Amino acid sequence: MLPSIVFGLVAVLLVGVQGDLCEKGSTQIEGNVYCQPVEAIRYSNVGASGTYNEVTKMGIDGTCASTPKDFNGPLAPLDEELSLHFRGPVHLKQLATYQLSTTNRFKRDTLQEKKHKRHRHQIIHQARVNNPIVERQEVVTATIDGRVVSWINQYTGGPGGDGPKATNQIVTATIDGVVQTWVNNWFGESTSASPKTVSTATPVAPQPKVPSSGPVVPIHQQNVVPTSSPKAPSAEHRVSSSTGNFERTGYYNAEEQTVDNLVFLGNYGGQGSGVFDYHFGASLAYANRSGTGGASSPQILSDEIVPSDAEIIVMLDKKCKGDSCGYVRPGTVAHHGFDGSDKLFLMEFSMPSDGKSGFNADMPAIWLLNAKIPRTLQYGKAECSCWESGCGEFDIVEALHSGSTYLKSTIHTNAPAGDSDYILRPSSSTMKLAVIFSSADSSIHVEMLPSGTEFAAQLSAGDLDKLCNSAAGRTVSRLHL
Structure with missing residues (x-):
């Protein structure tokens, strides 16, 4: 995550063909332009050919070495393993991660909305054809x-x-x-x-x-x-052009205090796990239950608010072995990230204001990094991380100043782009959000979901289309890179 003070400069450098709603009006706050509130931000033509510097050595003398690594194709380099980051104040209630499967070996779970006492929600997934013949x-x-x-x-x-x-x-x-x-x-x-x-x-x-x-x-x-049922989704409204089903690879539920195939980490090396030195600082470590320090073993994140400036990092509960993750910092807690050009993240969270001030205070954020960054050095010497050379960051939603109720989205690669519209911060209630990576049309979508959405074990592209287009008059911001 970039320090917030540089975002005003970064915005000037961002490229892309705008499909935002700025013609309806905008406002400027602390150097950042905010146009209109939206329910979805959809990036298209994501991915480019390029080269970044892949770290190959972190010496005991504090020096680092790297070698150029080429990348290309849809969503590149964000098609590589990614780590998922949450900065407080944030209350994570649910998280589900998915990877695309092109086989239909499993029976698909029905995707539906929960029934509430005051609001009845219809079943989202229905049979495509009712004709008995x-x-x-x-x-x-x-x-x-x-x-x-x-x-x-x-x-x-x-x-x-x-x-x-x-x-x-x-x-x-x-x-x-x-x-x-x-x-x-x-x-x-x-x-x-x-x-x-x-x-x-x-x-x-x-x-x-x-x-x-x-x-x-x-x-x-x-x-x-x-046919009229279901209608053919238009190019404007489809949120995933992928074929096959998204199989759930990990799940966390705060209320139930359950976690499956996910691990919570933080830059707390030396506190129970990981390492610390005065050249590189703290490595990755297992996070404690509150997300504010380290632990000696994997912990289930508590059902509570992660405070301002505290950061938790989510990866798969699969340790790096040998060179399966490439080079990693010696002594760090190294796990695999979320790989592939077709992946899906569903999350439920709130971002209540804590009224604090100072560096990163009351500035919640959710973002993805190339997993090589935290496995080497997330904060510190630029030559000890591939970030500056463009290995990839995607800011899903981020407050850019203390107390902001506007959440912006930005892509940081060798072809950076940022959206001028924003999603309203869920300060008093939870929000359900989908982040969809689709290689078929080189797109990344950030989509608000109906409040009753369940995070099923398996989802199809059709399920996602229905969920993300369920509300009439849905406000969407588009950015073509």
């Missing part, structure tokens, strides 16, 4: 306005439905350069009038594009008509 599914592929789109097609023979059993087809087509999928019904041979196909592509604009019609030529040269 449907027996199997096929995938149809078509190109619409230059984008590949896919949907499920149902075949019932002739127009009257007296033919063969229905066949569900998932069609893939390209719309304005983005791959899309949706469910479609096909009722046999075309009539004299050519069926119309609704284009799902919408430009980055405040108002949705009016659907356009045009012929679609799917595989097998079949005529197709999109």
